[in-house]
Amino acid sequence: NAGVMQNPRHLVRRRGQEARLRCSPMKGHSHVYWYRQLPEEGLKFMVYLQKENIIDESGMPKERFSAEFPKEGPSILRIQQVVRGDSAAYFCASSPRLQETQYFGPGTRLLVL
Amino acid sequence: AQKVTQAQTEISVVEKEDVTLDCVYETRDTTYYLFWYKQPPSGELVFLIRRNSFDEQNEISGRYSWNFQKSTSSFNFTITASQVVDSAVYFCALSEGETSGSRLTFGEGTQLTVNP
Numbered sequence: 001n002a003g004v005m006q007n008p009r010h011l012v013r014r015r016g017q018e019a020r021l022r023c024s025p026m027k028g029h030s031h032v033y034w035y036r037q038l039p040e041e042g043l044k045f046m047v048y049l050q051k052e053n054i055i056d057e058s059g060m061p062k063e064r065f066s067a068e069f070p071k072e073g074p075s076i077l078r079i080q081q082v083v084r085g086d087s088a089a090y091f092c093a094s095s096p097r098l099q100e101t102q103y104f105g106p107g108t109r110l111l112v113l
Numbered sequence: 114a115q116k117v118t119q120a121q122t123e124i125s126v127v128e129k130e131d132v133t134l135d136c137v138y139e140t141r142d143t144t145y146y147l148f149w150y151k152q153p154p155s156g157e158l159v160f161l162i163r164r165n166s167f168d169e170q171n172e173i174s175g176r177y178s179w180n181f182q183k184s185t186s187s188f189n190f191t192i193t194a195s196q197v198v199d200s201a202v203y204f205c206a207l208s209e210g211e212t213s214g215s216r217l218t219f220g221e222g223t224q225l226t227v228n229p
Contacts, residue, residue: 031215033215033216033217035217035219041221042204042219042220042221042222043158043204043217043219044219045216045217048215048216056216058216059216089156091158093158093217095215098215099146099208099215100215101148101160101163102160102215102217103160104157104159104160105157106156106157107156107157107158109156
């Protein structure tokens with residue numbers, strides 16, 4: 001049973017470009033979460049999705065960030081017009097049900113030049 | 114609002130020493146869940162344990178043990194006979210009951226270095 005998969009593992013973007021981060025949850029998991037880890041900091045919740053629905057986006061920055069989890073395919077975290085402050089590790093996690101253990105993917109390290 | 118505090122930013126021990134990582138949490142919910150995750154130098158996050166607020170039994174898994182005390186709002190993690198491979202950042206996390214869905218609130222992490 002494959003774990004949570006994220007790609008790319010590393011992403012380099014120049015300021016103003018768009019970044020798309022992908023997350024495929026574990027088989028049988030319909031709940032997906034995104035977290036951000038800024039350098040030398042802990043992890044901060046961004047958004048919680050179920051298939052085709054955003055359940056909680058209270059941790060998402062108000063502008064430039066969006067997330068989706070379509071009926072088919074991976075969850076996507078999209079960052080438009082990236083700035084240097086967006087450089088961080090972005091982790092995706094999945095769980096089979098509400099309040100169950102969240103298993104994390106390996107993360108995507110985004111570097112904005 | 115929920116909050117997790119890991120007061121120890123860094124701990125350094127010599128191999129075979131026992132080490133305890135502290136975690137103190139704040140929540141208004143009566144139903145909540147506590148977690149520990151390990152982040153080794155390679156960067157991934159590894160799940161270690163999940164505890165619900167109604168189960169205060171301590172748990173032991175090999176060299177790892179956890180002490181959950183609701184009276185002091187603490188969920189401490191002890192590694193017995195530490196090994197170099199235990200070197201990592203350890204995160205304590207809290208998930209409240211129905212009020213906040215499943216989102217995890219993490220502490221700032223404790224960097225554990227085990228020296229040979």
